[in-house]
Amino acid sequence: MPTTPSFPKLQSELAIMAVFAAAVLTMPLWMAPFGAAYPDLLQKFAIYGIFAIGFNLLFGLTGYLSFGHAAFLGVGSYAAVWSFKLFTMNVLPAVVFGTLVASLFAVLIGFVALRRAGIYFSILTLALAQMSYNMAYSVLTPITNGETGLQLTQNDPRMIDHMFVDRGAGLPSTNLFGLEMSGYPGFYFCAVVLIIAFFISLRIFRSPFGLKLRAIKSNQTRMGYTGFNTRPHLLFAFIISGGFAGLAGSLLAITDPLAGAERMQWTASGEVVLMTILGGAGTLVGPLLGAGLIKYFENIFSAFNDSTLHEIFAFLPDGLESVVVFLVSPFVGEGWHLTLGALFMVIVIFLPGGIMEGLRRLSRLVRRPSAGRADQPQTQEG
């Protein structure tokens, strides 16, 4: 029977954080062989990593599948852009403001949606998010600027900035106390936020609160008879999760200070569900792997075309090469969704625990080749 590490050593927390920070900060180096080492994409990895980590705190720990998390991403983006417009181009206030506004929004949505569990909760979150999306296009146009999207203009008040400097001729750019947030500085800022977000997630996973959330997932009725009021526990998990999404949304706005309602659409909500399940719901790093994989597919794999394929398969004899390229080409380029869909199906069917379960099985095979069959699911952590 599988054993579960009930008490991870405290020192190991430091070690995990050190390894994680090193891995994130050296991403420009080790992503280079994959052709993904440019700041825009690396930044996306970090931002969607945060989104997925936050989603996992709700879905992975409590089992409540929110299908409307993109609403918080969108709210975070809008709030951040408003912070740029009203106060300052400094990204720090924007990020804080975006996170706070999204968290408040999560209080409202959570209060309503958490009255139901299971599929009804998913439907409620989906409906509320779609409602927000449609409202952003219609009645909320004064706040969201409708279809055009919210963007910076020359006439924005920017109260704090204008106390110190005069209006320039062009649009100002986002900065962190003068350091411009484009290119690598932008990535490193997001990377540091990701490391902090991961640390928070790690602490929650290993706290009594996290244990209680996992117990809710395991048997919610029993939690009531154990003396816990599950509703506030769930609401706090939902708020934290929404706050993480808002944080990710505000980070999306720092490189490109405009926000549109399409960020709140249900496809974006679905994407984070895919990321989390692909990587492994309820595990610490799984959602990050899932986010990275999907963003990689979306940006790199989708750029492959026939000539790239011909290069890759150039070692084959001419006739065979054409056949192979013909067979493979529907799966790359614009067909990347097809590959992703197939991959998702394979994982859900054969590795319900996602990539992390795959890695665990592999490591068990390597460590004890004879005991490789004992692959019942473990209590998820790590």
Next chain:
Amino acid sequence: MSTQTAPATSAATSAAPAIAHSASGAPLVLNVTDVEKNFGGLKALNNINLQIEEGKTHAIIGPNGAGKSTLLNVCIGRIPPDRGVVEFDGVPLTGMAPHEINQIGVVRVFQTPEIFPDLSLLHNVMIPALSKREGAFRFNPFRSLAREHEIRDDAEHVLADMNLLEKKDLEAGNLSRGDKRRLELAMGLVQRPRLLLLDEPTAGMSRHDTNRTIDLLKRIKERGMTKVIIEHDMHVVFSLADHITVLAQGTIIAEGTPDQVRGNPKVQEAYLGGAHL
């Protein structure tokens, strides 16, 4: 033992009237007065009066369909009675949420084991221990579980009592049925409840496991916890109970010490000669 009070219930507890006493003078933990419950036309419970004294083990027996489970559900506030009152320590339980009832010190052990199948045994027992310490809700996401030494020691101690300590890191869902029931008992005991309600604690157990459970429950008895046991198995009842209430068709047909009940002709009819077996 002090009464555990959650924030939500502290007001109710402090306003509690003086605790009733039984005829013999012992303080009453649970006081059921004139309870009646109908399901459609069926009288599931009729004029039930039950006084459960502090520190006693009280068994409720009766043939199938006698209303034992309904009575237990009324006692924990899960089913509101049509008439009558159920009071715990002078506080009416009607209308309270399950977690509130747990927080004032009433713990129920279910007939089918209710555990957290995805968590380790140790965590299964630590959760009720946390609930005892924290009340119904505490937001502590940055505390480290690894530093909860007291909670952990407490949980390990109770697991050791149940002979489950060597399995503490296993996933609870993988346990045998008997082990699951003992785990659930551990989850109840770690809270040191004032009143423990056991719903057929040995149903479906082998004779060997049954005897082990009886020994265990006897040991708890020595610690002075008040218990109500619903049970089919007469061997279990007569080994444990101080006081027995016999239900048949929703009414109490006999009450008394094990010896009194054993000799009661009405009981013998209900169990042996009656048509309601």
